[in-house]
Amino acid sequence: xxxxxxxxxxxxxxxxxxxxxxxxxxxxxxxxxxxxxxxxxxxxxxxxxxxxxxxxxxxxxxxxxxxxxxxxxxxxxxxxxxxxxxxxxxxxxxxxxxxxxxxxxxxxxxxxxxxxxxxxxxxxxxxxxxx
Amino acid sequence: xxxxxxxxxxxxxxxxxxxxxxxxxxxxxxxxxxxxxxxxxxxxxxxxxxxxxxxxxxxxxxxxxxxxxxxxxxxxxxxxxxxxxxxxxxxxxxxxxxxxxxxxxxxxxxxxxxxxxxxxxxxxxxxxxxxxxxxxxxxxxxxxxxxxxxxxxxxxxxxxxxxxxxxxxxxxxxxxxxxxxxxxxxxxxxxxxxxxxxxxxxxxxxxxxxxxxxxxxxxxxxxxxxxxxxxxxxxxxxxxxxxxxxxxxxxxxxxxxxxxxxxxxxxxxxxxxxxxxxxxxxxxxxxxxxxxxxxxxxxxxxxxxxxxxxxxxxxxxxxxxxxxxxxxxxxxxxxxxxxxxxxxxxxxxxxxxxxxxxxxxxxxxxxxx
Numbered sequence: 001x002x003x004x005x006x007x008x009x010x011x012x013x014x015x016x017x018x019x020x021x022x023x024x025x026x027x028x029x030x031x032x033x034x035x036x037x038x039x040x041x042x043x044x045x046x047x048x049x050x051x052x053x054x055x056x057x058x059x060x061x062x063x064x065x066x067x068x069x070x071x072x073x074x075x076x077x078x079x080x081x082x083x084x085x086x087x088x089x090x091x092x093x094x095x096x097x098x099x100x101x102x103x104x105x106x107x108x109x110x111x112x113x114x115x116x117x118x119x120x121x122x123x124x125x126x127x128x129x130x131x
Numbered sequence: 132x133x134x135x136x137x138x139x140x141x142x143x144x145x146x147x148x149x150x151x152x153x154x155x156x157x158x159x160x161x162x163x164x165x166x167x168x169x170x171x172x173x174x175x176x177x178x179x180x181x182x183x184x185x186x187x188x189x190x191x192x193x194x195x196x197x198x199x200x201x202x203x204x205x206x207x208x209x210x211x212x213x214x215x216x217x218x219x220x221x222x223x224x225x226x227x228x229x230x231x232x233x234x235x236x237x238x239x240x241x242x243x244x245x246x247x248x249x250x251x252x253x254x255x256x257x258x259x260x261x262x263x264x265x266x267x268x269x270x271x272x273x274x275x276x277x278x279x280x281x282x283x284x285x286x287x288x289x290x291x292x293x294x295x296x297x298x299x300x301x302x303x304x305x306x307x308x309x310x311x312x313x314x315x316x317x318x319x320x321x322x323x324x325x326x327x328x329x330x331x332x333x334x335x336x337x338x339x340x341x342x343x344x345x346x347x348x349x350x351x352x353x354x355x356x357x358x359x360x361x362x363x364x365x366x367x368x369x370x371x372x373x374x375x376x377x378x379x380x381x382x383x384x385x386x387x388x389x390x391x392x393x394x395x396x397x398x399x400x401x402x403x404x405x406x407x408x409x410x411x412x413x414x415x416x417x418x419x420x421x422x423x424x425x426x427x428x429x430x431x432x433x434x435x436x437x438x439x440x441x442x443x444x445x446x447x448x449x450x451x452x453x454x455x456x457x458x459x460x461x462x463x464x465x466x467x468x469x470x471x472x473x474x475x476x477x478x479x480x481x482x483x484x485x486x487x488x489x490x491x492x493x494x495x496x497x498x499x500x
Contacts, residue, residue: 036150036161036162036165036166036359037165038165038166038167040429040453041427041428041429041453043428043482059428059482061428061429063166063167063359063363063452063453064161064166064359065431066428066429066431
């Protein structure tokens, strides 16, 4: 399973991608596999809300369980993917592009460097120690 | 961790790429292709289920009917021959130790129990038979296996595998047929709310039957179904599941299953307590079916059920899911009886927020034929 090279990750399987000065969050394909590819509901913050790196910013629900979503970076929500909110299966089908979750204006420099690179994240998954 | 038990179909599931899970000590398929897809296939065509993990107990002897009459709240006599009775193992307080089915036969009676309660059920059943020379209780759980065929195309599948005679059975009846020379008990029963059959046969014959069932169901748009879809199917059909709607803290009366309690019998385990409960006006809580009235998060077991503008919860969710057929969030819940009437507006409390729901008729889903 190849992760895109332009994104960075949290161990808890959220990704972050730079979009000029903003940053987009999503969840990895591995997370989708863990959720058995069936996403039934997304609970995301509203535009204007603040999120903090490492803290929960929403919930993703599969058929069998609900999981917290953790913010890779701190900042203010400036956009929410309404397409995914209305049809959460978009996240399962295309987690790294169409299935993005929220866009933030980051507020803390330096947090980006603390995230796992695509290579480090892929190694973590392949080590079998991720869950 | 102790080693997980395997059904005769374990290798088949693994080869088929099933996502496996620990279910009450058994390594079982949670899903084959996808829970929603398997759910809809069962509703639209046919689903094949491996249920070998369930417990099976054979009760025989001249005193067997008498024994089962004293042990369970079901009424059994010779007139019940060929019927499948839904019943319970209760404790003296009338609370549910397990829900079971009893296959009333001529010489022997098959009792089917939940996998998670098997060991405790065996203790209860063996203890009740102790010192009674007229009854013999034998654990058949790994001697015979069990598979289910469920869905509107079930009859075609049963004909294809040479068990077509069973399609003449009335609902909740059984017959003993032959499959490839081996005996097979077939019943018109199930846990999905669909037309369907459950088939019991020797452990060593299960794989052969399974292969045939899968081959027969494929051209009809059906196939193997995992435990994930089994759960959403039974929830749509509002069928109780032990550990959720039924447990050691509640009685069948509050679960809305009073019709399965035969009070005319002079004695059965839990009778006095249930009689007292019935005569005092019934239980303080009732099991209800709830539908969320707008899109929202999924209600799940143990979430609070609240009433509008009332601070303290009035109930608790026992099972919930996004219903693949109704495309709504549905749940079963115990609520205080003042809040149990049809049409009552309630709320699910999920992660600190309340989401409107309404008490609806049981079952959520009823097949059209």
